[in-house]
Amino acid sequence: MRIEEEYKKTGYFWLPEKEDNKIPGVLTIDDGGRIELEIVGHFDESVDFLNDNEDLSRIIGHVEKDGLVTLDNCFYTKKNFSFGGISKSKILVHKVLSGAAWDKDEVVSFNTFSFSVDCLDEWVGISGINVDNDRESRTATINYNPPEKISLLLDNGMKLEICFSYTLPGLTNITEAKITQRAYFRLESEGLLDLSDFTVVAFKITNLMCFAMDEIVAMKNVSATSYELKRDGEKYPASISVYYQSKPFVEKLPKKNWHDMLFNFGAIKSNAQQVFNNWINAYKYLSPALGLYFSTKSGAQKYLEGKFLSLAQGLETYHRRTSSETLMELDSFELLVKEILKSCPDKNVDWLKGRLMHGNEINLRKRLKRIIEPFKDHLGTSRERSKLLKKIVDTRNYLTHYSESLKGDSAKGRELWVLCQKMEVIFNLHFLKVVGFDDEEISGVVRNCYPLKRKLQEI
Structure with a gap:
């Protein structure tokens, strides 16, 4: 997973059902998705602090700017103890869900999963931005019509959409007018699914993009929503940012033009749904x-x-x-093996069977x-x-x-x-x-x- 902006945030962290024991710490997510939590001390304050059986399957936190976060599948990589001084411990985190807190054994499920990949805008090749320059009168007109999202039905029951997010110029800026558009994928399910159901499909789609672009591209800007999870007073589901060490990933940010790719979206536009399904089913x-x-x-x-x-x-x-x-019909091969084994000494039968096991390939x-x-x-x-x-x-x-x-x-x-x-x-x-x-x-x-x-x- 590509992390485009540095993620290093301070906050307080605690184990579910132990909110009274909040510990200060720093949550860091490196480019590539490796997640580490550094805390002051450790979560187990009992006299049996040397045990390695502490349950860190889930940690809850509250960090600057993002608010509540849920850290899943965690374990100590460094557990320090101090008698009177200050010690720090490090915890490796498998996954971060930013925007909400789940209880200890509460199932995390969603019905939408959105993500982008490197160079996706170049691969899709669709823009709603139109610039009309009139050099004689020295004027320029910029129009923007958001492209329609592209919906594809997957054989696994999900819906895959190619969507377009955009930003428009502010009203008070008189020196700059900027429009941006970014393409992204959105997977949707009618019912709630485990996060892993989405990440498995997203991994396959990312690999399809790697193949199509003839370049290793990484996932980025991952988020998920659930129709059961809404922030207080809001009508629409809350967007939960998702971070994990997804594959594939390369440190160098790729740059690709459409003519450097094996094929782009335009080449499969008429049968894109079948192309995505063929690849996922493969x-x-x-x-x-x-x-x-x-x-x-x-x-x-x-x-x-x-x-x-x-x-x-x-x-x-x-x-x-x-x-x-195979080299010969199965019945013929089995008959041949039977005849060969007949003339083999009993003490060598097992050895000969091993030799003949793949003899028809x-x-x-x-x-x-x-x-x-x-x-x-x-x-x-x-x-x-x-x-x-x-x-x-x-x-x-x-x-x-x-x-x-x-x-x-x-x-x-x-x-x-x-x-x-x-x-x-x-x-x-x-x-x-x-x-x-x-x-x-x-x-x-x-x-x-x-x-x-x-x-x-x-x-």
Whole structure:
């Protein structure tokens, strides 16, 4: 989660049902969403203060500007004790809900969840701002018509909206007129749901944006509402700001233009609902492959060899999850195994069963060949594709087993980097297919997306 403004606020904190024991402290949320509470002393003032069984599942606080906050899933990282002096303890917090306080065992549930991601305005590409300049008369007219929100129905029963917030110029400012517009996502459920139900879907949507923009982008400006939670005297539900260490995240703030993306909202406008549903539903069977792919994009793999192995494993996993192809028919294989085991000495049967367990699976080269087949026209000549497959297989085998016989055939340095680029492209082309792009639309992406085209041209 990206924290755009420094969050470091002082206040008083206490355990639920122990409001009389308020302790001063400082709540800090770093960019990335890591949350730490530093308090004076500790919450347990009994003589048994050395125990580690203190229940910190929920802490309530009242901080400057924000008012009431609820801190969930907390534990000490540093617990100091002082006999007469001042000591400080540190607590790691999993999640902060800013704007209200929940009791110890009270269920936290919402029916809306709003969030934005880096570069979302550039991806959506819709603006209600219109500027008309008349250079001859030296006048300018600025009009703003808020764009209509875009509503999409998800297969999980939620409604996803692409909304637009905006600010207009103040009435008394005579030297500046400023209009701002920001796009954001809003998930809505008819009934109340646990916060995790929303964050799981938001994570998948954020990853879709990472894929579409070909860049790791982070969530930001997260809030939630419940029709049961309203501030005193107010008609509308109270907005609760939500903070947690969401993934993916990179420290560097990305900058993307629409022509640097695989596709933007305009490219899927006519079938956006199906695209979002296809992507979210794909996690039911492609979650391991998606996780491996995004781990290589987010910097989880610090070395090129690790990135290559994750991409190779990801492609192999992708084929396993999308194809049931085997070397021979299942009945034929089972009959063959039965015949082989008949002639095996009893003492070696268990060993042989282990060897034959995966004997009907096709090898990595065949899996890669099947994966490449739908997009072979984009991946060079038959000779170039064969060379690519051999290099991937040899390099994977060497980096997995470090066999001296394969050392000379494995890729190193720039050649290894180029292999990673090619494997990313294969993932990209398949993910485009997953979300619903047809062959013609995929060819259009290959022609018009500069980063993808550059990866294909690397030699």
